[in-house]
Amino acid sequence: MMMGKEDLGLSLSLSFSAEKRTTTINLIPSTIISPSPPPSSSFNNNYWTTHPPFPHSTSDLNKEACRLVETRSFLKGIDVNRMPATAAEEEGGVSSPNSTISSLSGNKRSEREGNCTEENEMERASSRGISDEEDGETCRKKLRLTKEQSAVLEDSFKDHHTLNPKQKLALAKRLGLRPRQVEVWFQNRRARTKLKQTEVDCEFLKRCVENLTDENRRLQKEVQELRSLKRSPQFYMQMTPPTTLTMCPSCECVATGPTNTPVNIPPHRVGPPHQHHQPMPLNMWGPPSTPISQGHYGQMDTYPTLARQK
DNA sequence: TAGAGGAGCATCTTTACTTCA
């Protein structure tokens, strides 16, 4: 299943305002990049519907899988996402029915997770999974979330990238999952988002490098031309001024032509003429022919594009 | 005020599962 960058709709900034701490991984200056979702003018409540953070391709990919899982579960008479009451009761004190041995013994965090809290109660109440027979020490069954569960989690993720304990509990209860599963899902989801962001950032920086390389090449060429013209004074007189706008890095006056005559000199700069430095191009990020802002960044919020190339 | 411990998160890794050639 092909999934190009154009299909992506990844959110660029991760601002977890609901948390005590704020995590921002937006590496791009806000003046260049407009984070997704777009500004209010184009953003409405349906934005995520029309620009799903994770295009349905992944869901489609898993559609058949979900169907198969559900079919198998039905055939087995057991929903893989539901733990029989007895099994759930037996699970108390164990962090996860799927845990490996190492996670069960002597682990401080496991102890922490095992604390008798409201959450733990919820875990016991909503735990699902497998029978003791299946839940052997050598077998860590991985239970795929159903399409519906994933959709709800995605919806929730659109609202907030982190969950407070209450939200986690509510979501777990609603989905019939353990709070730990919800927590893990959000962790993984954040990781995927960040990975996607990194990919896009990388792409963006590559473009910058390309633009700067081109610009450098162009300027070198211009310098060469100017040097050769300088060597032939007759030519020099007939020379048409270069089209490049230049700016004195010292006083930031815009200059045109080979004489670096400043134009648009601000009033406060009127005074004795000063020596202008080497001019520099105004556009450091290359020509506008390479749109990298909204068009590029506003469309990525999906799983990594590691999908198999068909 | 220093330090221990808990909580939450990021990150990396492992592993079960799926798809496809």
Place this chain on the structure above:
DNA sequence: AATGAAGTAAAGATGCTCCTC
């Protein structure tokens, strides 16, 4: 139909920071 490679996602392990006591 069987199989192995590759991809995906759930879950485990670990380290870090912040906060509270």
